[in-house]
Amino acid sequence: MDAPDIPILETERLRLRGIRGSDFEDYAALYADPEVTRLISSGETWDRGRSWRHMAFAVGHWHLEGFGPWVAEEKASGAFLGVIGFWEPAAWPGFELAYHLARRHWGKGYATEAGKAALAHAFMVWRRAHVISLINPKNLPSIRVAERIGERLEGRIDHFGRQMLLYGLDRPTYLAEVAPADVTVRRAG
Numbered sequence: 001m002d003a004p005d006i007p008i009l010e011t012e013r014l015r016l017r018g019i020r021g022s023d024f025e026d027y028a029a030l031y032a033d034p035e036v037t038r039l040i041s042s043g044e045t046w047d048r049g050r051s052w053r054h055m056a057f058a059v060g061h062w063h064l065e066g067f068g069p070w071v072a073e074e075k076a077s078g079a080f081l082g083v084i085g086f087w088e089p090a091a092w093p094g095f096e097l098a099y100h101l102a103r104r105h106w107g108k109g110y111a112t113e114a115g116k117a118a119l120a121h122a123f124m125v126w127r128r129a130h131v132i133s134l135i136n137p138k139n140l141p142s143i144r145v146a147e148r149i150g151e152r153l154e155g156r157i158d159h160f161g162r163q164m165l166l167y168g169l170d171r172p173t174y175l176a177e178v179a180p181a182d183v184t185v186r187r188a189g
Contacts, residue, residue: 004062007125009070009117016070016084016114017062019059023071026080026102027055035103044075061087067126069098072114081105084114086122092159093166094132097122099145106141115143115149123174134159143167156176 006018019027031046032052035112046054061068069085082101088094097118099111122128133151135142143165151167158164167177 004066006062006068006070007121008077009121011113014081014110014114014117015073015075016117019055019069019071019075019083022078024052024055027051030082030100030102035101036100039139039142040100055137057089057150058085059084069123070114070118072099072101072110074110077081079105081110081114082113085118093134093159094130094161094168095122095128097131097133097151097169106156111142111145113149115145115160119149119169119174120179123179128168128171130168132166134164135167137165139162150174 008018009016011121028046028048028051031051032048037043037045058069065088066166067086067088069083069087072081072084073079074081080102082099082105084099084101085097087096087098097115099115101111119131122131131151133142133146134157135146137156146167149169150173151169154166154168156163158168
C-alpha cells in the first residue's frame with residue numbers, strides 16, 4: 001500500500017502534520033492524562049498499549065480513507081500540542097472533527113485555530129458536504145470551540161451508550177457565513 005499524501009496545514013502559530021512514530025511518547029502522555037480523557041470515550045486514561053493502537057487507528061484513517069487526524073504542533077518551537085482532525089470509521093454518525101490537546105496547551109486558542117484550518121481544508125479542498133463534532137455535554141470548552149469555528153448544535157445522539165451533543169456545519173453555511181470572514185490557511189509544500 002502506498003503511503004498517503006498527508007497535507008500539511010499551517011496557520012499563524014500552528015502546523016498540522018501527519019502523525020510520526022516519534023510522536024508516540026507525546027501521544028501516550030496526552031491520553032494518560034485524566035483531565036484530557038475524563039470527557040472523551042469512557043473517561044478512563046489509556047495505557048501505552050491502547051495509545052499505540054489508537055495511534056495506528058489514526059494513521060490508518062489516512063491510508064484507508066484519505067483523511068484523518070493531524071498532530072498539531074507549535075510552529076515556533078515544534079512542540080507537540082495534541083491531535084486534531086477527522087474520523088469516520090465504519091458505523092460513525094458522520095465526518096467528525098475532533099480536537100484533543102495536552103492540558104498545558106489549553107486556553108491558548110490552539111483548538112480554535114486548528115479547527116478553523118481543518119474545516120477550511122475539509123470544505124474547500126476535500127469539498128465535504130457536512131462536518132460534525134461529537135461532544136460530551138459536560139465539556140464546555142469543547143462546546144465553545146465548536147461554536148467559535150462555526151458549528152451549531154444539531155441535536156443529541158446516543159453514541160456507544162453515552163449521550164453526546166451533535167454539533168455540525170454544512171458546506172453552504174460555511175461558505176456563506178464562516179469562511180469569508182474568518183479563515184486564512186496556507187498549505188505547506
